[in-house]
Amino acid sequence: MSTTTTTKTPFKREILEDETNQEVTSLLQHNLTDLIDLALLMKQAHWNVVGQNFRSIHLQLDEIIETVRAGSDEVAERIVTLGGPADGRSSTVVAESELEEYPGGFVKVSETIAKVADALKQMIDSLRSAIEKLGELDAISEDMLIALSGELEKHLWMLQAQEV
Known part of the structure; x- marks a missing residue:
């Protein structure tokens, strides 16, 4: 079987x-890689979260995953x-994601929230870095990442509110 790949x-x-x-x-590819990894990380967290308030964080993670998957598709x-x-x-x-690896096995709710919030913050930082560079290169791509970053920042706020 022969496959042909092109770069343009x-x-x-x-x-x-x-x-x-x-x-x-x-810049977009770098963020696409991390967004795909973030969605996988979130699903790992979603499946294996345990402890008090399990259900609410379990459902909240699915909401975040929807945003991340839609964002990765758009990128x-x-x-x-x-x-x-x-x-x-x-x-x-595997080769290019810069996100921290998520632990295997069951993870308590409080640790899940902290680890997912850390991953979201890392993703937001990457998006903001790209936004800064895209400002002079492509306003359409910049605007797309701004919108996605805004949604992820709102999810981060809602996670962090549970850590207080």
Whole structure:
């Protein structure tokens, strides 16, 4: 079986100039990798959280996962819109994600909240770093990450409110 891979679509009408496009898609790909890993981390937490108030955190994690998955899909589609291939393969996520590894096994509610909040904060920091760089490169991609960061920041607030 033969597969052909390309690093650029044959679109005739490019949205951004080559160098800018390459920088934008690289920033987006970095965040796509972390978003995919974050969704997996959240699902691991969702399945294995135990303790008092289990149900509320279990359900809350699913809400966050929906936001993260929708965001990763939007980021991937933006990469492809710009003519690059989005890479969400598990091997890429393992090799390139910068998120801290989530523990295996059962994790108590308080530790789950802390670890998930830490992962969300790390993701938000990555998004904000990309937003800062995208401001001069591509306002559309910048706006997309701003919207996603705002949603994740709200989820972070709701998690942290439970730690007080």
